[in-house]
Amino acid sequence: MRFYLLSLGCPKNTVDSEGISRLLQQAGHEAITEPESAQLLIVNTCGFIDKAKEESFAALRELAELEQPGQFLIAAGCLSQRYGRELATKVPSLDGVIGTRRWMEITTLVRNLRSKDYPRGKPAVMTGDPLEGIAEPMRGALRGASAYLKIADGCSAPCAFCAIPAIKGPARSRPLEAIVTEAQQLVGRGAREIILIAQDTTAYGRDRGERDALPTLMGAILTAAPDLQWLRLMYAYPQHVTSHLIEVMARHPRVCHYLDMPLQHGHPEVLRRMNRPHDVDEVRRLVADLRETMPDIALRTSFIVGYPGETEEEFSALLDFVAEMAFDRVGVFTYSPEEGTRAAELPCQVPTKVREERYARLMELQQGISLARNQQVVGRVLKVLVEGQSEGLSVGRSYRDAPEIDGLVIIEGELPVGEMVLVRITGAMEYDLVGEPVSPVPQSPLFHHCCGTGGTGVA
Ligand code: SF4
Known part of the structure; x- marks a missing residue:
């Protein structure tokens, strides 16, 4: 058919x-x-x-x-x-x-x-539970030279606004060997970048009683797939980002210095109502630790505005938090009550108009921050994965950009699609960067595959 x-x-x-x-x-x-x-x-x-x-x-x-x-x-x-x-x-x-x-x-x-x-x-x-004994099929999704690789499904976190645990059930991690084999197969099919995904990637292995299995998995993938150039991590839960994980991210030159860590809010009381970790100072320490260990790290997060009971004061605290933390990218969602979640039953639902107005205020604030963060990259040479070209221009992504959600690097000249090239960044916009190719791409073993820098600090 x-x-x-x-x-x-x-x-x-x-x-x-x-x-x-x-x-x-x-x-x-x-x-x-x-x-x-x-x-x-x-x-x-x-x-x-x-x-x-x-x-x-x-x-x-x-x-x-x-x-x-x-x-x-x-x-x-x-x-x-x-x-x-x-x-x-x-x-x-x-x-x-x-x-x-x-x-x-x-x-x-x-x-x-x-x-x-x-x-x-x-x-x-x-729609029930899967039949026993079904052979697990290969799950990697290859798009051009990038592939998503699912390492777990479901979620065991208790976030009050989220219907995912009800839809998908608790987190179930896939066996390490199956993921590593799949990574090898994806690289064999042309993947240069693998993006590890799950509802919470940092919970990997916890359902089996393993507290810090993600760095082990990442190490195993990198060893088994020596031709893989970028290993990227999405959807981290702040409390599950361990010092071992940070150390592995910093040490392995092929792990992208990039982390998407949804925080959902910056006020402890809203976080408490969300049933999320609410020690905001702990988040500050974590971000400082990530930036100290990887000064070039690009951090993405997301926030919900208009959560039930969110006062103007709590929202202002979120704005202050965002201004203080200066994340590279921020996704903003207006709260939407989901059937069957505790948050949907909470009193003091925020009117739609107020939610939308807060969305616009936070987006406007972050646009200036994203532009400033991008401007700091001007003058650097980044390794870029070329994904398309037309009329004398090419577009690609650096280690700072996850596919589909982050920005692009727009490059002068028509470069080979699917290849990694070195690009000197010459201009910055709120979402995208502009650059010119620098050739040839160095082949030195000390070349840092992730950020495009050479030498020092590369194990
Ligand atoms: S928001 Fe994320 S971490 Fe929280 S329950 Fe939903 S999927 Fe899990």
Whole structure:
């Protein structure tokens, strides 16, 4: 069958989409990009916040309108995991629903749908726990020369606003050997950058009683994949960032000096209501430690504004915190009550208008900070992974930029896509940098693959 797969939501969903696509192709189905010509239409939905849910519903309805006799429409992903049966009533022509814990059974679902004996008129819903004994398929999602590699799924943190633990269940870490093998395979398929992802990557191994397994995993990947150039870490939980992890990040030249560590707020009382670690001074010490150990580190974080009960004073404290910490990048979300979460039941929900106004104030503040941080990079030579070119310009990313969420480096000249080149940064904007190529790329073993500097401090 020809299948069309639309992947919505975050990189973790992208990884699952890649897995779904691979399983279907292994079973002889053909991936196509035109929904009209597909016999199988799949939307890998996102159920994180209201906006994401609406987008997922809209995509399903749009495809449902296109659906012709002989076509099957399947909803996969977080929204399906959470609202499986309800989804079936909201999108009447849906044929199948498969959740985040069962996507590896996609070929079974397709086989069932195609079977003459299968009852029509009611969608097949597969959202329970996975069947025992299913072989774990390869989960890395390769995009150009970058690959997401999922190291765990689910989350055991108790954040009061988040529906992820209810959707995905507690954190379950994948075996180290399976991840290392997959990293090797991804590098064999052309990956130059591997991005480790999970709901909380720094919780890796904790479900097995291992307190500090992530640095061990990173070391094992780097040893097993000597051609890997960048290993990047996303989604760290501040309390789980250990001194061992910082030491490994600083010591290994191929680990990007980059950390995405969502903090959610900067006022202890709001953090307490969020059921998050609320010792803000501890966060200050952690950030100081990261910057002292890796002076070139790029730090990304995200905050929620308009959390229930957030006063103007608490929000002002968040603004002060953001100004003080000068993170390189900040993502801002307006609070959205999620069904089944404790935060949704809290009194004093902040009016939408106030949430939006706070969003705009925080974004405006951070834009100036991001620009100042980018300006500090002007004059440095960075290693850049080229990802595209057109009309005399190339675009790429340095170690400071994760794909899709951070900025780009815009380079003069048409450079080979998929290659790493050295670029001297000549200009800075709020999100992006501008530069010119410096050649040739040095091959010295002392060359720091991550930040492009040479020599000192490289183990
Ligand atoms: S750590 Fe992240 S995924 Fe886990 S409950 Fe908190 S916000 Fe949700």
